[in-house]
Amino acid sequence: MDRDIFDKEIGARLRQAEAPVPEGAWEAISNEIGGGAGSSGFGFMGAAAAGAVMLGSLAVYSTFFEPDRVSIAEKRTADIEQTVPQPTAAEQSALPSSGTGDPEPDEAALPVAPDGERETTPTDRTATFEPAKEVKAEPAEPTEPDESNEHSSFARAENTDSNDIVPHRPSTEVLLPESIPATAVSSPASEAAKQLAVAPVQAPAEPLRASIRAENLKGYAPFEIDFEAFGNFDEVDWDFGPYGQSAEVNTPCGSR
Amino acid sequence: MSKEKPQKLGEIQLAEACRKGDKRAQARLYETYGKQMMTVCIRYARDTDEAQDLFQDGFIKVFRKIGMYDGKGPLGAWIRRTIANNALDYLRKHKREMQQVASYKEAYMHEQDDVIHPFNEEVKMPDRDRLMELISKMPHGYRTVFSMYAVEEYSHKEIAEALGITESTSKTQYRKAKGYLRKLITNELKEATGG
Numbered sequence: 001m002d003r004d005i006f007d008k009e010i011g012a013r014l015r016q017a018e019a020p021v022p023e024g025a026w027e028a029i030s031n032e033i034g035g036g037a038g039s040s041g042f043g044f045m046g047a048a049a050a051g052a053v054m055l056g057s058l059a060v061y062s063t064f065f066e067p068d069r070v071s072i073a074e075k076r077t078a079d080i081e082q083t084v085p086q087p088t089a090a091e092q093s094a095l096p097s098s099g100t101g102d103p104e105p106d107e108a109a110l111p112v113a114p115d116g117e118r119e120t121t122p123t124d125r126t127a128t129f130e131p132a133k134e135v136k137a138e139p140a141e142p143t144e145p146d147e148s149n150e151h152s153s154f155a156r157a158e159n160t161d162s163n164d165i166v167p168h169r170p171s172t173e174v175l176l177p178e179s180i181p182a183t184a185v186s187s188p189a190s191e192a193a194k195q196l197a198v199a200p201v202q203a204p205a206e207p208l209r210a211s212i213r214a215e216n217l218k219g220y221a222p223f224e225i226d227f228e229a230f231g232n233f234d235e236v237d238w239d240f241g242p243y244g245q246s247a248e249v250n251t252p253c254g255s256r
Numbered sequence: 257m258s259k260e261k262p263q264k265l266g267e268i269q270l271a272e273a274c275r276k277g278d279k280r281a282q283a284r285l286y287e288t289y290g291k292q293m294m295t296v297c298i299r300y301a302r303d304t305d306e307a308q309d310l311f312q313d314g315f316i317k318v319f320r321k322i323g324m325y326d327g328k329g330p331l332g333a334w335i336r337r338t339i340a341n342n343a344l345d346y347l348r349k350h351k352r353e354m355q356q357v358a359s360y361k362e363a364y365m366h367e368q369d370d371v372i373h374p375f376n377e378e379v380k381m382p383d384r385d386r387l388m389e390l391i392s393k394m395p396h397g398y399r400t401v402f403s404m405y406a407v408e409e410y411s412h413k414e415i416a417e418a419l420g421i422t423e424s425t426s427k428t429q430y431r432k433a434k435g436y437l438r439k440l441i442t443n444e445l446k447e448a449t450g451g
Contacts, residue, residue: 007434010387011407014391018294022294025311026283029286033320
């Protein structure tokens with residue numbers, strides 16, 4: 001159906017027709033588009049700005065707080081490795097048994113042993129335990145050592161402070177006995193600590209060995225036999241059966 | 257509000273400024289096209305309140321979709337189409353148009369075709385304000401199809417899709433609407449000439 005002249009004429013006239021707009025319509029429209037089309041760009045920009053602020057905050061946090069966490073973890077790891085015998089018990093007693101408390105031990109709890117029990121020199125003590133003063137924990141008396149607690153204490157200290165930076169390792173790897181001098185082992189913090197410390201750092205004992213030698217293995221009696229003991233021991237007790245006993249390390253038995 | 261037309265600021269620049277949220281540009285666009293768009297809403301609305309609602313909602317859509325204006329046609333035509341589409345969406349949501357088209361189809365079935373004859377160039381047209389008054393007297397179904405075809409220049413196919421009717425129904429409705437308007441104009445002219 002083609003548009004005839006009537007259609008075109010009346011259409012043109014009606015398109016030019018005007019009617020008064022309702023009062024207050026522009027204000028309503030303006031308010032509506034103020035939060036919509038007009039400000040859609042601003043809304044996007046606002047969201048972008050908020051995102052930028054969040055990213056900036058994250059960057060600031062990473063910049064200023066992450067290094068501290070790393071350094072604490074490193075210090076803690078260093079402390080553990082340097083002060084294995086003494087701080088082990090201190091940390092064990094300082095950390096809450098639940099494992100959910102503040103992982104940083106208090107200064108007072110750290111390896112400040114009773115003065116009367118000190119066996120190491122102040123220099124040694126300072127050199128050994130000073131780094132650990134930055135670690136805080138609840139003051140607590142050294143408790144009876146528990147191997148499981150000891151293990152968990154180490155694990156907790158590592159996991160709590162170092163997070164992903166210092167992976168969890170078994171305590172046996174931390175306790176590096178060969179690198180710890182015997183004087184450090186004799187620290188008087190507690191008998192428990194001493195026991196824990198001594199065991200791993202005890203110098204490798206020379207295996208006990210008994211030597212029985214005879215120059216003549218054939219012939220007529222009497223034969224001479226030398227009994228000799230080697231190794232670290234306080235006493236020996238040779239038992240020759242019906243031929244008697246001897247407590248001497250080196251026992252020439254003569255003709256038996 | 258000033259009466260400045262957007263000649264100083266080209267239509268594309270005006271639309272772009274509106275898209276960017278320039279309040280002055282938005283106000284200028286509203287001043288320029290607001291009154292014309294109000295007539296669009298009146299032609300599709302059932303009453304004044306509905307027309308005002310359609311006007312307000314339509315202009316909000318205009319400003320929200322102004323970025324879609326590509327400058328290929330007159331900005332006024334694009335705004336008119338946007339306003340009309342918004343009104344048609346409203347009608348479609350309320351499923352009002354189809355019912356009215358059907359009812360008017362029956363109501364005016366008795367009309368004789370000889371009453372509706374093509375207008376010729378000699379037909380004297382009332383002025384546009386009076387024409388709007390006559391349009392408002394048309395049954396709503398007629399008015400909608402007539403406005404869409406004659407004023408907004410939709411095709412019958414587009415009208416059929418918009419109103420959910422067949423293209424044939426759209427043509428029939430428009431033909432009857434035009435005859436109805438002719439009668440109104442004829443009576444108007446008779447009254448004006450005293451005949």
